[in-house]
Each structure stands twice: as structure tokens, then as C-alpha cells.
Amino acid sequence: MTNFNLDGKVALITGGCQGLGLEFSRALASAGANVVVTSRDERKAQASADAIRKETGRDTLGVVADVTDFAQIQAVVEQAVDTFGRLDILINNAGVNVRKPILEYDEQSWDLVQTTNLKAPFLCAKAVVPQMIKQKFGRIINIASMLGTVALPERSAYCSSKGGLIQLTKVMALEWAEHNITANAICPGPFATDMNQAVINNPDANQFFLNHLPVKRWGQPEELTGLMVYLASDLSSFMTGSAIVIDGGWTSE
Template sequence: MSMSDFKLDGKVALITGGCQGLGLEFSRALANAGASVVVTSRDERKAQAAAEVIRQETGGDTLGLAADVTDFRQIQAVVDKTVGTFDRLDILINNAGVNVRKPILDYDEQSWDLVQTTNLKAPFLCAKAVVPQMIKQKFGRIINIASMLGTVALPERSAYCSSKGGLIQLTKVMALEWAEHNITANAVCPGPFATDINQAVINNPEANQFFLNHLPIKRWGKPEELTGLMIYLASDLSNFMTGSAIVIDGGWTSE
């Protein structure tokens, strides 16, 4: 094995929600490793702007496309555009997600449905759109971004915890059904990472201290600390790894 085994030259990756936060970090990492990268957002201008930033930073081929990942027709259009542009699609990172924090008794159906549809139904739909192309190629990598909260719970996260727990189970079914086609499916389960979406918690002294008290490392994760795993899971080196849920949480769930 050499460092060249981690290269993704000739591979094409689709990252949903790849325009900000962890998704943007994943997009940059895969592009730096040599992959052509397609990022999606509901906002076409945002997707195109992110793709241009990644292209300028990495020199790789990029594409920014608008899509509502809860709408199968829009997802299929993205897949068709990707394959039409690059002739293949090797890596799917189901990253788009949402969280609504409320006690169960205050949780309305609309918020519940939003979280479940975005976090669980969308990865199901995206995989259904992408996998036929992967079967043709006899190669594919599906990486579902779940959460440590798919394995442990916090108050006021009923919809989020259940959606991410469901995504871990969905990942295992994907792994079983598509292994014969040389397609792997794994879930990455991040803990607390210092992204824009978490700034409100980080800036709240009481909430921030609650998180630090549960982190043996005593700090929030840095987004770039997930990228090595992402490149490994996308590379040929992970051929024998499928159906796994990998927790990266600063030791939170070790207690």
C-alpha cells in the first residue's frame, strides 16, 4: 500500500448538501484526492458558487446543480446530468440533513415530517437514483452521513435521533442488497463538530459546557478531522468494508 492508493483519480462523486458545513469539507477533500465533484443545493446559485470555489481551490472538475433531495424526479435529473457530463458516477455522499429541536409534546407533525423526509427518505431516494448506474459500472461507494445521535439520545431531538438511527439501519440493508455488485454502503456518525449550524450552541455558555462535559477530548471536532475517513471510504482501499457505522465523536459514546 502507498499513499497513491488513496487517490480518487477518474472517480466521480455526488455530494448532497455539499455547499456548506461538513458537506463542503467533504467536497473539497474528495476533489483534492482527484475526484470530479458534483454538489447539490436547493439554491442553484449557491450550488454553482460552491462548485466554482472547489474548482479554483483544487483544480478539479466540478458541477453545481440545484435539487430538492426529497423529490425523486429532481434527484434523477441530477444523476442524469452527472452521468451525461462525466460518463459515470462512483461515489454518493448522502450529506443533506436538517434538525428541529423541540420536546416531544411540543413537536408538530410538520417539523417531524421535515426531519424524517430530509434525513431518511432523501438518502433512500438518492440511492435508488444512483445505484442503477453503479450496478452498470460494477463499482460504487455509498456514504451516508448519520450521527452519533443515531446510537445515543439527547432531549428535544426525537425526530433527529430516530431519523439518524433509521439511516444507520438503512445503510446496513443497502450493504446487504448491493454487495454482489461491488457496491459498498457505510454510515459515518459524527459527534459535535464546529460548523456554522452549531455556532448558536457553541456561543451559548451553558449549552457549550454541557457538550464539553460529555467530550473526553474536551473540545468540539474540526470538520477537517472527518476527511481522512471520507477519502478512505470512497477509495479502493475500503473494498472489504461495508455495512459499518463509524462513530467519530471525541469519545462521547465511549462513556
């Protein structure tokens, strides 16, 4: 089990201050990694970094950044490397969803979802990978979705962005394998996060989801952390280009 130890590693988690991102940040720090978390909210970034540091004893850095802005991401990478000397793990977690029927979907909402969910991971990888190539080691973990493999009504932008992210992950895996850099995607199903509270609080919508879940419940964020630590660790060195679905059995139907 010592191979799961992330001592000496440094992880950057975009959107790492709430929901699944915060759970991922805590898990990686608990496994020994120093973590850099980003948010658009300075107080939230700092508070999350402080809380993770107190809980795990690891060094942390809370940074304000818009992950859709390449210059800002480059600045985050430079700050992380200046602070810790390296950057080993990139978790592309920041995401957004706007639910509307296609005929009511405005261009601004479409661009917001695509830019945040698909363009931002592309930009973050471009900023981080040159450092990983220097180190001859890297782990890229993209947070996609089961909706990158199956569809739901009123999620046209979200489904297409997450499907695109799965394909982008595969290209990353092919291009950077020779540098000892792996790229994999985690595809969560329905998890009880802030993003999904509107669905959970709607009795009809909630029941629709429960009817499609063989386990008859929503997932809890901590149920993703074992896979996260594995993909970030040395044990996953032969695994790249994969998209792993954790969805309570939804896509098994």
C-alpha cells in the first residue's frame, strides 16, 4: 500500500475549493501530496487551502484564477513551481452546467459550458505539461462525466463538452506517453454535490434519477477518492487513455 503514497508530489486541482474538487484536494493531501487549489473567489481559495493544511498537515496554496484564461493558468503553474519546485499532478475539475432544451439554448450559455468544461482542461494541460516533461513524470486526471457517454435531455452543451473531454484525454495519453505522463478521465454519475442540489431538491427530477440507479441512491463525493489517489499514484503507471465510469450502475442498463 505504500505505492499509494504521494509524498513529495505536488497536485494542482482546478475548482478545488468546493464539491468534488474539495474532496479530491483533501484526498490527495491526505495521501501525502502538497496541493494547489484554484478558485475565482480569493477568500474561498485561501480558506480551502488553510482548511486542507490544518486537516492533513500538508503544504497548500490557494490561488485565484480563471481557468479559461491561459495567461492566468500559466501564472498559477509558475507560482506552484516557484513554491514547491515541481508539479506532478493536474486535476482538471472545474466545470459548469446549464440545463435548457436545445431550441431555447442561447449562444452565451453554450460558450460558457464549452469553454469551462472543454477548453479550460486543454489550456491547463498546455500550461502544466512542459513542466511534467522536464520532470519525466506526470499525471493528468480529467473530470468528465457519465454524460460524456450517455445523454439526457436539456444537457446538450454539458454532454457534448464531457464527451469531448473524454476524447481529449485519449489524445493527451497518446501524445505524452513517451514522457512518462499518463492521462485518464473519471466519469462520475449522479453525485450529491452543490451543482446537483436543484435536481435533488426537485421530487420528480430526483425520482427520475433514482429510477435509473440500480443502487437506488446518489453517490457521495468521498466514493470517488480511492480512484483519484490510484490514478495519481505510481501504481497507475500502465493505465492511460482510460475513461472510468463511477455511476451506481446507470450506464449498465
